Amino acid sequence: MLRTERPGDMLPVQALLEAAFGREDEAVLVNRLRECGAAVVTMVEEEEYEFMGHLLMSPVTINGEEGPWLGLAPLAVHPDWQGQGIGSDLVREGLDTALEMDWKAVVVLGDPAYYQRFGFRPASEFGLHCIYEVPAECFMAMELIPGSLATLRGEVLYHPVFDEVPQEQPEAM
Numbered sequence: 001m002l003r004t005e006r007p008g009d010m011l012p013v014q015a016l017l018e019a020a021f022g023r024e025d026e027a028v029l030v031n032r033l034r035e036c037g038a039a040v041v042t043m044v045e046e047e048e049y050e051f052m053g054h055l056l057m058s059p060v061t062i063n064g065e066e067g068p069w070l071g072l073a074p075l076a077v078h079p080d081w082q083g084q085g086i087g088s089d090l091v092r093e094g095l096d097t098a099l100e101m102d103w104k105a106v107v108v109l110g111d112p113a114y115y116q117r118f119g120f121r122p123a124s125e126f127g128l129h130c131i132y133e134v135p136a137e138c139f140m141a142m143e144l145i146p147g148s149l150a151t152l153r154g155e156v157l158y159h160p161v162f163d164e165v166p167q168e169q170p171e172a173m
Helices: 007-021 025-035 086-100 112-118
Strands: 002-004 041-047 050-062 065-077 105-109 128-130 139-143 154-157
Touching: 002 086, 007 025, 007 041, 007 050, 007 065, 025 050, 025 065, 041 086, 050 086, 065 086, 086 112, 105 128, 112 139, 128 139
Parallel strands: 065 105, 128 154
Antiparallel strands: 002 041, 041 050, 050 065, 050 154, 105 139
C-alpha cells in the first residue's frame, strides 16, 4: 500500500532508512526535518506493516528566496525490495502529491538515468545550480507547472537541516 506517512510510522521508517543506506544519517535527517515541520511530502510503501520504501520532500530556496519549490531527498527502498518498482511508485506519487499541494517545481540530486524518466532535467537547463559540489548532470529539476522556473536563475539551497546532519551528499537513491 502506497500512502502518506503517519506519526506511528517513525520507527519503521527509521529502520528502513538505516537498512537502505547502511547508516543512520538519513534517518536522523528525516527525523530532524519532521521535527522542524519541513517534511512537506512524505510517502511510504508498506505491506502488512512491512515498510518497503520511503520518500520525503522538503522546501528549498533559490537565491535565498522561499518559493513553491521542493527538494526530493531522501528516497529509500529496503534492500529486500529493490528492483521491483517501489522507488518509481514513490516518486510518481510524491510528485502528484506535491502538485496537488500547489508546489510548482522539484529538484533532486541523484542518478540522471533514474530520475530523467520522471521528467527531471539537468537543473542547469533552468539556470539553477546546487551548493554542493556534484557533477552538474546529477542535480536535476522538474517543473510541476510548466514555466514555473522560467524566470529563475541561481543557487538552490536545501533546508538548513541538511547541513547539520553529517552525510556524504543529500541522498536521493
